[in-house]
Amino acid sequence: MVFAIFSVFTLLTAAGVILSRNVIYSALNLVLCFFGLATLYLLWGATFISMIQILIYAGAIVVLFVFVVMLLNFEKPIDQSVKLPLMLLSGAGAWGLAFLLLRVLSKSVGEIPILESNSGASVRTVSKLLFSQYVWPFEVLTIFLLALIVGIYVLAKPEGEEKK
Amino acid sequence: METLLPLAILLIVSLLLCVGILAVTQILGPKRPVPMQLSTYECGVKPEGGSHVPFKSSFYLVAVLFLLFDVEAAFFLPWALVYKNSLAEGPALFWALIVYLGLMAIGLFYILRKNILRLN
Amino acid sequence: MNGLDFLIAALKAIVILVAVIQVVPVMIYVERKVAALIQDRPGPNRVGPFGLFQPVADALKFLLKEDPIPHYTNRLLYTLAPFLSLLPACLVIAALPIADKAILFGREVTIQIAELDVSLIYILAIGSLGVYGILFGGWASNNKYSLIGSLRSASQMVSYELPLGLAAVGAVMVFGTFSLREMVLQQEGTLLGFLPNWGIFYQPVGFLIFLISSFAETNRLPFDLPETEAELVAGFHTEYGSMKFATFFMAEYMNLATMAGLMTVMYFGGWHLPWITDAALLELLGSQNLLCLVQVLTYIVKVSCFMFLYVLIRWTLPRFRFDQLLSLSWGSLIPLGLLNIIVSATLMYLIGVKQ
Numbered sequence: 001m002v003f004a005i006f007s008v009f010t011l012l013t014a015a016g017v018i019l020s021r022n023v024i025y026s027a028l029n030l031v032l033c034f035f036g037l038a039t040l041y042l043l044w045g046a047t048f049i050s051m052i053q054i055l056i057y058a059g060a061i062v063v064l065f066v067f068v069v070m071l072l073n074f075e076k077p078i079d080q081s082v083k084l085p086l087m088l089l090s091g092a093g094a095w096g097l098a099f100l101l102l103r104v105l106s107k108s109v110g111e112i113p114i115l116e117s118n119s120g121a122s123v124r125t126v127s128k129l130l131f132s133q134y135v136w137p138f139e140v141l142t143i144f145l146l147a148l149i150v151g152i153y154v155l156a157k158p159e160g161e162e163k164k
Numbered sequence: 165m166e167t168l169l170p171l172a173i174l175l176i177v178s179l180l181l182c183v184g185i186l187a188v189t190q191i192l193g194p195k196r197p198v199p200m201q202l203s204t205y206e207c208g209v210k211p212e213g214g215s216h217v218p219f220k221s222s223f224y225l226v227a228v229l230f231l232l233f234d235v236e237a238a239f240f241l242p243w244a245l246v247y248k249n250s251l252a253e254g255p256a257l258f259w260a261l262i263v264y265l266g267l268m269a270i271g272l273f274y275i276l277r278k279n280i281l282r283l284n
Numbered sequence: 285m286n287g288l289d290f291l292i293a294a295l296k297a298i299v300i301l302v303a304v305i306q307v308v309p310v311m312i313y314v315e316r317k318v319a320a321l322i323q324d325r326p327g328p329n330r331v332g333p334f335g336l337f338q339p340v341a342d343a344l345k346f347l348l349k350e351d352p353i354p355h356y357t358n359r360l361l362y363t364l365a366p367f368l369s370l371l372p373a374c375l376v377i378a379a380l381p382i383a384d385k386a387i388l389f390g391r392e393v394t395i396q397i398a399e400l401d402v403s404l405i406y407i408l409a410i411g412s413l414g415v416y417g418i419l420f421g422g423w424a425s426n427n428k429y430s431l432i433g434s435l436r437s438a439s440q441m442v443s444y445e446l447p448l449g450l451a452a453v454g455a456v457m458v459f460g461t462f463s464l465r466e467m468v469l470q471q472e473g474t475l476l477g478f479l480p481n482w483g484i485f486y487q488p489v490g491f492l493i494f495l496i497s498s499f500a501e502t503n504r505l506p507f508d509l510p511e512t513e514a515e516l517v518a519g520f521h522t523e524y525g526s527m528k529f530a531t532f533f534m535a536e537y538m539n540l541a542t543m544a545g546l547m548t549v550m551y552f553g554g555w556h557l558p559w560i561t562d563a564a565l566l567e568l569l570g571s572q573n574l575l576c577l578v579q580v581l582t583y584i585v586k587v588s589c590f591m592f593l594y595v596l597i598r599w600t601l602p603r604f605r606f607d608q609l610l611s612l613s614w615g616s617l618i619p620l621g622l623l624n625i626i627v628s629a630t631l632m633y634l635i636g637v638k639q
Contacts, residue, residue, distance in 0.1 A: 024361060024423070031416070042168065051405040052238050059412030060231045063442065066419050067227045070435065071219050127242035131250070135260055138239065142267040145232050149271045152228055153280050156221050169290070171378050171398040173297040178374035182367040182531075189527040192347055223435050226610065230442045233618070237449040240625070241405060244456040247629065251636035258633045265626055272622070276615055 003043050010036030027066050034058040048126050225280055236268050288389060295388075297378075297397050304377050307541045307591075308534050309339030315595050322599045349526035361424035366531035369417025373538040376410040379403035380545045381465040383555045383579035384562065387572050395576065396465060403464040404452055407546060408445070411501065414539065415441050418503075421532070436606055437503055443613040444500035444507075447493050450621030454490035454628055455483060455550045464546075468554030473561045480558035483551040489624045491551045493617055498543040500613070502536060505598040507609055544590035545583075552586055555579035 013036060016029035034057045041050035131138070243261060250257045275281065313328070313336065320327025328338040381403075383395040400406055415438050422434020459467045467483070475481040484491045500507040548554060557565065557578070566575050604612070 022358075024358075024420070031413075047400055047402045048242070048405070051400075051402045051409045052241075055405060055409035055412060056231075056234055056238055059409060059415075059445075060227075060234045060442075063412075063415050063419070063438070064227045064231055066416070067224060067435070067438070070419065070423055070431065071224060124245065127246045131243065131246060131257055131260060135256075139260070139263055139267075141239070142236065142264055145236060146267055146271045146274075148232055149229070149274060152225065153274070153278055156225055156280070167399050170293040170297045171375075173294050174301060174378050174397055175375060177298060177301060178371055181374065182370060185527055185531060186363070186367075188347060223439055226439045226443060229614075230446065233446050234449070237446060237453070240450070240453045241456065241462070244453045244625075245460065245462060247457055248460040248632065251633060255633060258629060261626070261629055265622060269619075269622060272614075272618060281610060281614060 003040065006036055006039045006043065010040065023069050024066070027062055027069065030065070031058050031062050034062070046126075222281055229275060229281070232271075233268075236271075239264070288391070292388060292391065292393055296393065296395070300377060300382065300395075300397055301374060304374075304538055304541055305534070308537045309343065311537045311540070311591060311595075312339045312342055314592070315598075318592070318595045319599045322596075343530075346526050346530040358424045361420050363528075365417050365421035365424055366528045366535070367417075368420060369414060369535035370531050370538075372410045372413040372417075373535040373542070376407055376542050377538070377545075379406045379464055380542065381468050381549060381554060382583050383576045384469075385572065386576040394465070395580065399463065399465055402462045404456065404462045404467075404550075407464075407542070408449055408452065411448075411539075411542075412442075412445055414501075414535070417532070417535065440500055440507060440606075440609055440613075441503070443610055444497045444617070447613060447617035447621050448497040448501060450618065450625065451487075451490040451494040451497065452550070454487045454621075454624050457625070457628055457632065458483065458486045464549050464554075468549055468556070471553040472556055474559050480553060480556075482553040482558070487551065487624070487628065489620065490628075491547070493621050493624065494547060494551070497613075497617060498547065499594070499597070500609070502539045502543060504536075504540065504594060506601040506603045508603060540591060540594055541587065544587045544594070547590055548583065548586040555583045557582055 010033055013029045013033040017026045017033060020026045020029060034053060038050040038053045038058075041047075041053060243257065243264075247257050247261075316338065317327045331337045331341045378397040379400060381394070381396040381399075385392040385394050387393070418434050418437045418441070422430040422432075422437075425431070455467070456462060459470050461467060461470075471480075471482050473481045475485055479485055499505075556562065562575065562579075565578065566572065569575050569578065
């Protein structure tokens with residue numbers, strides 16, 4: 001019951017992200033959507049992932065989005081009129097995807113499990129797995145982040161350096 | 165679930181508090197708006213120019229770098245959790261940390277040397 | 285889940301929330317009185333004996349003043365922004381352990397709103413949501429100085445969340461748990477025979493980093509460039525009047541109380557008296573509820589010391605320039621945090637190997 005309420009909340013805010021006319025309202029809806037997701041994770045007993053979800057998604061990624069919006073003044077509402085053939089095509093694509101997803105999910109999921117804290121998704125289990133079975137992906141991730149840092153420097157080089 | 169119930173109550177009470185504060189100001193405050201009062205404040209002179217900031221890339225860079233390092237710090241947390249107990253089984257986690265922290269330090273060093281954030 | 289569970293849960297949430305909100309009027313008075321004493325003037329002394337009813341006067345003033353909404357602003361965001369600051373400040377107090385169990389209505393009740401097994405990450409996560417109130421406050425004010433102030437403040441808060449997290453990682457390494465209640469339970473008794481077994485003796489550098497970062501996280505001097513009185517009028521809350529302005533301040537003081545609480549829990553033993561274990565105290569006092577009361581009082585005294593430190597430093601040190609601020613975080617505190625982690629890890633490995 002509680003799970004259903006939060007699922008509906010998450011879906012509504014996700015719809016709000018797309019349907020808002022103002023970019024900042026979309027960002028706020030996105031934060032609420034991530035909150036909804038975090039609550040769903042909590043109800044499943046995955047406490048660590050839910051807190052990390054808030055910490056990184058709602059606390060860093062959307063902050064980045066909002067920074068960009070404020071620096072570039074995107075406040076004006078976007079022109080939302082779309083031509084008819086494009087609408088039909090994208091509608092068909094979306095419905096097709098939804099149909100496929102429903103087919104796949106109805107075969108695999110029984111009822112919705114709500115687990116307690118000692119389940120397989122608890123913090124200690126995740127941590128131990130991370131460092132025993134998945135330790136190489138863990139290290140490779142850091143190299144990936146390093147590459148991102150260099151990429152950011154290349155993209156945002158201060159102009160003065162080109163003159164040197 | 166029992167631990168989450170007080171949290172849910174806290175959330176509801178905080179929301180009620182916010183709504184209450186809003187309602188109190190609407191009800192109790194006088195409303196006599198005057199044009200001068202409603203325009204933006206610039207130390208007493210007439211406001212000029214639009215209300216937008218010229219783009220300074222250092223703000224954006226701080227946010228992006230924070231994002232990257234936040235992800236890295238989020239990986240430190242599970243490591244710290246299991247480190248103490250894993251020492252009984254050998255130094256595997258210790259060397260995992262050395263590699264991880266070394267790479268993170270290289271990234272940090274790179275940022276500081278290339279002065280990406282204009283920290284001079 | 286019956287009515288008694290619900291009653292206890294509601295009691296915990298409401299009593300602790302109201303207690304933390306009471307910090308705000310107390311701090312208003314303490315701040316002004318201490319500032320006055322440092323600046324060699326009397327401070328508030330008209331409203332009530334020694335000016336003790338000053339916060340009451342301030343609260344009435346805030347409630348009864350007009351609440352103007354400037355032209356050309358985004359009304360929804362303008363109204364929402366102070367509450368976006370207040371909500372995380374109210375929610376984050378849920379994970380702080382104030383005392384051990386008390387016996388109410390025949391049940392054991394822990395004096396902590398929500399005992400998650402990831403309390404520390406909860407506090408860091410909800411703390412990182414405090415940026416939104418500032419960002420939207422500056423943006424919705426339609427005032428370029430507010431916008432600059434809010435962008436700077438957001439950059440500052442965001443830059444100092446990293447050292448905060450790294451210092452917390454150090455504490456997690458030592459205690460081996462994210463749960464704050466277990467951290468406090470491990471800080472009982474004595475260390476090496478003569479020191480209280482507190483976290484600060486295990487992680488002194490971590491404590492220092494955490495202390496400095498907490499000043500910056502709450503936009504408190506010496507890091508309050510975004511709200512300087514001389515440069516940007518009042519920064520991101522220039523255009524806010526009466527209760528909305530007061531809401532921003534409530535959020536700031538509640539964040540201060542939370543940071544102070546977090547520091548006492550992680551580094552200063554939480555609710556424990558120095559050198560004395562809970563069991564010894566229980567034998568001395570006899571009743572569990574009396575012990576709980578002593579624990580709550582100890583916690584309040586420790587948090588008050590930190591709040592006093594905050595006020596003292598605000599009125600003593602000059603403020604940093606913005607680039608000095610950022611270079612302190614990225615250039616000094618983050619490398620120091622990483623060094624702390626490596627040194628602690630090495631020490632733990634060597635000590636573990638010897639045993």
